[in-house]
Amino acid sequence: MAEVIDLKDVWVSYGNTPVLEAVDLVVEDRDFLAIIGPNGGGKSTLLKVILGLIKPDRGSVRLLGDDPKKTRKYAGYVPQYISSNLDFPISVWEVVLMGCLGHKGPFRGYNEDDRKAAYEALKVVDMLDYRDRQIGELSGGQKQRVFIARSLVTRPRLLILDEPSTGIDSKRQREFYELLNRLKSEIAILLVTHDMSALSVYVDKVACLNRRLHYHNSKELSPKDLEAAYQCPVELIAHGVPHRVLKVH
Amino acid sequence: MFEILQYGFMRNAIMAAVLASIACGIIGVYVVVKKVTSLSGGISHASFGGIGLGYYLGVNPMYGLVPFSLLSAIAMGITSKRTKVAEDTAIGILWSLGMAIGIILIYLTPGYAPDLMTYLFGNILTVPLSDIYLMLALDAVIVFVVYAYYKEFMSLCFDEEFATVAGINVERLYLLLLCLIALTIVLLIKVVGIILIIALLTMPASLSSHYTKNLRKMMYISMFLGALFSITGLALSYTYDVPSGATIILVMSAVYLLHFVYHAVRPRIVRA
Ligand SMILES: Nc1ncnc2c1ncn2[C@@H]1O[C@H](COP(=O)(O)OP(=O)(O)O)[C@@H](O)[C@H]1O
Ligand SMILES: [Mg+2]
Numbered sequence: 148m149a150e151v152i153d154l155k156d157v158w159v160s161y162g163n164t165p166v167l168e169a170v171d172l173v174v175e176d177r178d179f180l181a182i183i184g185p186n187g188g189g190k191s192t193l194l195k196v197i198l199g200l201i202k203p204d205r206g207s208v209r210l211l212g213d214d215p216k217k218t219r220k221y222a223g224y225v226p227q228y229i230s231s232n233l234d235f236p237i238s239v240w241e242v243v244l245m246g247c248l249g250h251k252g253p254f255r256g257y258n259e260d261d262r263k264a265a266y267e268a269l270k271v272v273d274m275l276d277y278r279d280r281q282i283g284e285l286s287g288g289q290k291q292r293v294f295i296a297r298s299l300v301t302r303p304r305l306l307i308l309d310e311p312s313t314g315i316d317s318k319r320q321r322e323f324y325e326l327l328n329r330l331k332s333e334i335a336i337l338l339v340t341h342d343m344s345a346l347s348v349y350v351d352k353v354a355c356l357n358r359r360l361h362y363h364n365s366k367e368l369s370p371k372d373l374e375a376a377y378q379c380p381v382e383l384i385a386h387g388v389p390h391r392v393l394k395v396h
Numbered sequence: 397m398f399e400i401l402q403y404g405f406m407r408n409a410i411m412a413a414v415l416a417s418i419a420c421g422i423i424g425v426y427v428v429v430k431k432v433t434s435l436s437g438g439i440s441h442a443s444f445g446g447i448g449l450g451y452y453l454g455v456n457p458m459y460g461l462v463p464f465s466l467l468s469a470i471a472m473g474i475t476s477k478r479t480k481v482a483e484d485t486a487i488g489i490l491w492s493l494g495m496a497i498g499i500i501l502i503y504l505t506p507g508y509a510p511d512l513m514t515y516l517f518g519n520i521l522t523v524p525l526s527d528i529y530l531m532l533a534l535d536a537v538i539v540f541v542v543y544a545y546y547k548e549f550m551s552l553c554f555d556e557e558f559a560t561v562a563g564i565n566v567e568r569l570y571l572l573l574l575c576l577i578a579l580t581i582v583l584l585i586k587v588v589g590i591i592l593i594i595a596l597l598t599m600p601a602s603l604s605s606h607y608t609k610n611l612r613k614m615m616y617i618s619m620f621l622g623a624l625f626s627i628t629g630l631a632l633s634y635t636y637d638v639p640s641g642a643t644i645i646l647v648m649s650a651v652y653l654l655h656f657v658y659h660a661v662r663p664r665i666v667r668a
Contacts (some may be wrong), residue, residue, distance in 0.1 A: 220563035231555040235429055236609045241550075243411055248551055253544040263558035281609040297558075 150175055151305050151335040152197055157206035159192055164201025166192050167203070170360045175307075179331040181338045181346055184356035190339045191227050193356060194307050198224060211304060220249030223298030227309035227339070229290060229325040233283040239293050241276040243268055261300075271326060273319075288315045295323070305310030305335045312342055324349045339388070406522055406634075412523040415531040415628035416587045416596075419538050421619025424601035425451040425611065427574060430553045435472055437573070437594040438487035440581045442468035442494025446588055447515045448501030450464045455513060458530055461582045468494050469578035473571045518589030518641030520630055527586055534583045538576055547571060550611060587626060588641035600625065602656060625651065 152174035159167040174180055181323045182190050195201040196208055199215030211218040223246075244270070247261040257265075268276045272292040277285065282293065295311060298316075306327075312320045320342070327336055328349050338350070346353055354362035408481055427436050446464025450457030472490050476483035501508050514522060542549065552569050553561040560566050588596050604617035629644030636643075 149559050197411070200557065200560060202474070224561050225557075226557060230557045232429070232431075232553065235554045236556055236605060236611045236614055237550070240608070242554075243557070245551055245554070245562075248547055248559070248564070251547065253548065255549070384403075 149209070151178070151211060151339070152199070153207075153209040153212075155207045157196060157200060157203045157204045157208060159189070159196060161376055163359060165359075166355055169194070170206070170356075172354070172362065173364070174335055174337060175291050176304075177331060177333070178333055179327070179336045179338070179349070179351040180354060181340055181350040181352070182354050182356050183340065183343075183346070188357040192358050193360075194224075194309055194337070194339065197307065198222065216353075220333075221301075221303055222305045223301070223303035225291070225294050225298050225306075225308045226312050227313075229294065231282070233290075235282070237282055238276060238278065239269070239280050239282055239285070240265065242282050242293055242299055243296045246297040250301060265296075268300040269293075271299060272296045273322070288319070291315060292319075299330075301345045303334060305338045306330065307339065308339065309339045311338070312340065312345070320345070325334060397507055405523075408523050408525060408528055409520045409630055409640075410627060411528050412520050412531060412587060413630055414623050415528065415535050416534050416584050417600075417619050417622035417626060418594055419580040419583045420622045421600060421617075422538060422615050423576055424597045424618055424622070425604070425614045426549065427552060427577060427597055428601040428605065429611070429614075430573070432574075432577070433594060433598055434484065435476075435487055435574070436577050436581070436597055438472055438491040439465055439469045439578050440590050440593045441491045442472075443496035443581060443585075444499075444515075445494040445501070447590075448498030448505075449513075451505045451509050453500040454505075456526070458527060458582065458585075461585065463492070463581070465582055466575050469574040470571055473567075473574045477570070497507070514589070515585055516589045516591055517639060518585065518587050518592060518624070519626035520640045520644075520646075521634065523586045531583050531586075534579050538579055538583075540582050541572065541576060545569065545572070588644055592641050592645050595645045595648060596622065596626075599652050600611055603652060606659070607654070 150173050152172060154170055154172040157167055157170040157172075158165070158309070170193065172193075176200060182193070184190055193199060194298065196203055197210060197215065198219045199208065199210070208215055211221055242259060243265040244257050247257055251257070266275070269278055272295050274289065274292050275295075276294060277289065282290065285293065291311060291313070292315070295308075298308075312323060315323060324345050327338070330336065331351075351366060352362075352364065353366050354360055427433055443461055443465035445468070446461035447457040449459070449464055450460030453460065468490055469665040472486055473488070475481050475486040481487075481489075502512070511519075511522070513519075548559070548564055548569055551562065551564060552566060552573065556566050559569070580597065581590075584593050584596055600618035600621040601614065603621055604614045607617055608614055626644050629647040630640055632638070632647065633640035633643035
């Protein structure tokens with residue numbers, strides 16, 4: 148079977164500002180890959196390229212073996228910034244049901260299976276009690292959980308999460324990583340995070356992005372990679388980076 | 397009181413008010429939640445070109461309006477999404493362009509343009525039966541398309557990025573929504589006229605958002621409010637012999653204002 152994600156020599160710039168340079172990335176089925184890197188390093192841009200939301204200047208992007216425009220409906224995506232119109236008259240329940248949208252068509256309403264899936268997804272993120280609330284009435288962390296539920300509802304082949312744990316308290320964060328841990332036996336997960344403690348415990352592979360992607364298809368990054376990415380001596384960042392991630396020489 | 401109903405023009409007027417409220421209730425809610433009020437105002441004014449076209453070709457201006465308003469809606473949608481022209485600039489340009497075309501075409505038409513004022517300010521008391529049939533057809537199209545794409549429109553208005561990832565062609569759907577707005581404008585022209593449409597399109601929907609947080613219920617409530625206001629306005633305009641379009645807008649604005657004053661003052665009264 149084809150790779151879940153296959154980027155070859157991808158270059159992206161906004162106007163004259165280069166954001167991604169010569170990025171190659173392969174993610175296979177059931178990989179759990181975390182991407183770390185400084186702010187403005189291009190992490191969110193990379194995820195949007197993978198989903199075909201941004202067209203690269205150069206290079207090829209395949210998602211599930213095809214053009215991401217065709218295959219992205221099989222991916223679940225939780226963006227970093229909630230792009231939604233939050234005064235919109237919509238309940239938590241309707242937001243999560245909306246997750247089924249990609250597999251419907253005109254005239255076809257949501258059915259019993261969709262409602263069951265939405266119920267399960269809300270249960271997983273522990274938001275069932277809030278299902279009749281209007282989405283704008285929730286706290287930041289609660290909204291984030293609702294959007295995670297929306298991305299899970301169709302049982303995607305790949306889950307793409309852009310700093311999902313921001314705004315979630317530490318107990319919920321642990322539950323959240325446990326959830327990802329369960330999911331990874333079935334699907335591929337791509338997670339952008341600053342949460343170094345999660346890396347050592349749950350994640351299988353780590354890449355570091357600052358315009359260029361430093362990745363060795365493993366959990367290990369050399370101090371050289373990190374220095375290149377963060378552009379500061381590794382001691383300054385190593386305190387946050389678990390030793391199992393840093394390669395010992 | 398009820399004997400006025402035996403007049404054909406009154407029955408037509410009431411039917412026109414009800415037919416207008418259906419489209420206005422559904423599409424007005426989209427205009428409000430998607431925040432495309434000024435774009436809708438732009439389509440409405442630009443469609444004046446269609447009225448000019450109707451006069452120039454010597455046909456019922458309503459038949460010039462339908463294609464012309466659809467065209468201006470698509471032009472506005474494409475200019476604001478695909479080019480680097482800012483949306484409000486695109487709206488302003490097409491707004492004036494459409495009106496300019498209309499003025500030139502009316503000027504070029506020999507003789508004078510009868511009921512021009514009707515199109516600008518509306519006159520629900522003179523809606524002929526043929527226009528009622530056109531309104532019925534437009535309502536049918538609008539209800540059918542919204543029924544078919546209800547989920548899709550909801551995702552478009554709530555979260556475009558999500559809709560895109562879910563495989564929806566967001567640009568095409570947005571243009572479809574603008575076309576429905578254009579058809580609604582055509583439907584409303586006889587009621588309140590090009591100049592006053594935007595109030596009729598937004599006020600019932602905006603009021604309804606205070607009573608429910610459910611999109612479908614918002615649509616029903618604003619349909620009801622739209623019909624209530626236009627029939628009240630119609631009755632007042634008949635009784636006092638004042639222009640119907642403006643009276644409908646005044647009734648609506650008065651209720652709107654009272655509503656907000658009431659809600660601003662009430663918490664203080666309750667506390668005191
Ligand atoms: N829409 C945009 N237009 C112009 N520049 C952008 C845009 N989005 C992001 N950038 C720039 O691209 C760089 C990478 O941004 P981003 O991918 O959001 O980084 P990260 O997610 O790693 O913080 C930043 O310098 C940012 O300022
Ligand atoms: Mg980011």
